[in-house]
Amino acid sequence: MSATSPIPASVFVICRDAEETIALCLRSVADFDDIVVVDSGSTDRTLEVLKELESGGLPIRLFHRDWPGYAAQKQFALEQCRHDWCLSLDADEEIDEPMRKAIADLMASGPAQKGYDLLRREWIAGYGHAHRWVAHTRMLRFFDRRAGGFDLSQSVHESVSVSGPTGVLKQGFILHNAWMTPEQHAQKQIAYSSLKVQQRLERGKKALPIKMAFSPLEYFFRSYVLRRYFLCGWGGLAASLLDGSYAFQTEWKHWLAEREVAI
Incomplete structure (x- = not known):
């Protein structure tokens, strides 16, 4: 060529x-x-x-x-x-x-x-x-x-x-090039976590309430330590915390969705 x-x-x-x-x-x-x-x-x-x-x-x-x-x-x-x-x-x-x-x-x-x-x-x-x-x-x-x-x-x-x-x-x-404001990032997390919960429910996956406590820590550790986001300064810390926030939103919404179905 x-x-x-x-x-x-x-x-x-x-x-x-x-x-x-x-x-x-x-x-x-x-x-x-x-x-x-x-x-x-x-x-x-x-x-x-x-x-x-x-x-x-x-x-x-x-x-x-x-x-x-x-x-x-x-x-x-x-x-x-x-x-x-x-x-x-x-x-x-x-x-x-x-x-x-x-x-x-x-x-x-x-x-x-x-x-x-x-x-x-x-x-x-x-x-x-x-x-x-x-x-x-x-x-x-x-x-x-x-x-x-x-x-x-x-x-x-x-x-x-x-x-x-x-x-x-x-x-x-x-x-x-995901140039997003904090507000746009929050909206994306809200939308993606809701879609992920919908996908879980469609597949019959059960919520585990304990994951609301441990999944955010797991996501943060994986990003900040295992993926070495600590090399990216304060921005890397913020990104890792946001990954933890996304994990919490997903587990929380999943748990609430099951409670509402049960009610």
């Missing part, structure tokens, strides 16, 4: 009201042959930004679809892709140059696996992208869609599963 040839793979992104981050996201994958964007009703400048990027030469194909849930929307986007090898990105993510080059090299030589975990550097308010030495989030994001897809039973924290061997792409990062 020459330096000017597009990467023979698809990128798919779902979005709504992502005017602040969508341009960074899509410009980072401008070298890919196919970019699928599924919008679920943006009311800000997202659609205008997409038109500007398309006019600038990015191979964007835009689809409009009402919101059916995270996993279902991503599966729909995946099915619109022109290539079998696909990269899944969120609208507030971008890939850095080392990762772009690693994917290009992988496609030039031929992937040996059915999918690859990519490393993501989280955005930490008050610090920036997480320190390089933290234990970064690993997610299966680049994969052969013929080998799998999204689990439609997951209403939150949707993920890809594939049949066959997978590997890790160690070069570069997905950069998570």
Whole structure:
């Protein structure tokens, strides 16, 4: 593959009201042959930004679809892709140059696996992208869609599963540009914890009240110590405490939901 040839793979992104981050996201994958964007009703400048990027030469194909849930929307986007090898990105993510080059090299030589975990550097308010030495989030994001897809039973924290061997792409990062105010972060935690409880109830999972005490401590310890967020200063401490808060909200809501059903 020459330096000017597009990467023979698809990128798919779902979005709504992502005017602040969508341009960074899509410009980072401008070298890919196919970019699928599924919008679920943006009311800000997202659609205008997409038109500007398309006019600038990015191979964007835009689809409009009402919101059916995270996993279902991503599966729909995946099915619109022109290539079998696909990269899944969120609208507030971008890939850095080392990762772009690693994917290009992988496609030039031929992937040996059915999918690859990519490393993501989280955005930490008050610090920036997480320190390089933290234990970064690993997610299966680049994969052969013929080998799998999204689990439609997951209403939150949707993920890809594939049949066959997978590997890790160690070069570069997905950069998570989650620039949220404290109010926006609180709203996201409220929404995600509610979705997680709904998913638990649908699966018949029982609440354990004792987890209201221990899960927040576990989440904090995992983030601050095991993932080494202490390297990110006060921002890392705050992010770890917020992880604990999310765990508490989830267990508390689960316990309350079961009590209301019993009543």
